[in-house]
Amino acid sequence: AQTVTQSQPEMSVQEAETVTLSCTYDTSENNYYLFWYKQPPSRQMILVIRQEAYKQQNATENRFSVNFQKAAKSFSLKISDSQLGDTAMYFCAFMKLSTSGTYKYIFGTGTRLKVLA
Amino acid sequence: NAGVMQNPRHLVRRRGQEARLRCSPMKGHSHVYWYRQLPEEGLKFMVYLQKENIIDESGMPKERFSAEFPKEGPSILRIQQVVRGDSAAYFCASSPVQDLNWNTEAFFGQGTRLTVV
Secondary structure (H helix, E strand, O other), X not given: OOEEEOOOOEEEEEOOOOEEEOOEEEOOOOOOEEEEEEEOOOOOOEEEEXXXXXXXXXXXXXXXXXXXXXXXXXXXXXXXXXXXXXXXXXXXXXXXXXXXXXXXXXEOOOEEEEEEO | OOOOEEEOOEEXXXXXXXXXXXXXXXXXXXXXXXXXXXXXXXEEEEXXXXXXXXXXXOOOOOOOEEEEXXXXXXXXXXXXOOOHHHOEEEEEEEEOOOOOOOOOOOEEOOOEEEEEO
16 A cells, blocks of 8 residues: 655744755555645645656746655655745645546645744 | 535534535536545545546445535535544545546645534
């Protein structure tokens, strides 16, 4: 069974600084997808960034980038130039697609990030 | 195009009552997923449905919980005889038809917070 581990329950960063959130996962699959979701106090789940496992190039979305190490099963999120609006829970998630079309996300327990003014 | 709509946003039930949570997927989406988020935890998969079919219910408790996605109308997650431990946020996500290249993502609703008193 797949598992996703986020070992940092809470983190804080000064505004405009850079912070890295860690995520490791365990799977025997070769083709899968990894995601980072942001959950602000409104509870809305917002997709931040995603990575296809078959792609070696790390995904980037503006201030957000990942360091995907497939062999190490590591998928960290780097937030550059942190903003107060980045304050939220961040969830790492794993997804695989089966040939029958069934898939589901497996989420980590989250990292609560606080950006300090 | 409205996003995934869940209602109610908040639901309070006494122990032993029934809870009905509704999810209207995004227009054009035929796949619905239900997830449960306990306090301070990540989202846990419950069930995956297509129109009139339950595809994967491996995350559903064996008793008291049921889900449906009829041909017309929203998907319903039903919890009978609720207990305190059912208190959680319940999220629905929807996606369009998948293909093996999986160029789509699932979009989450804002969740229903169920409180059992």
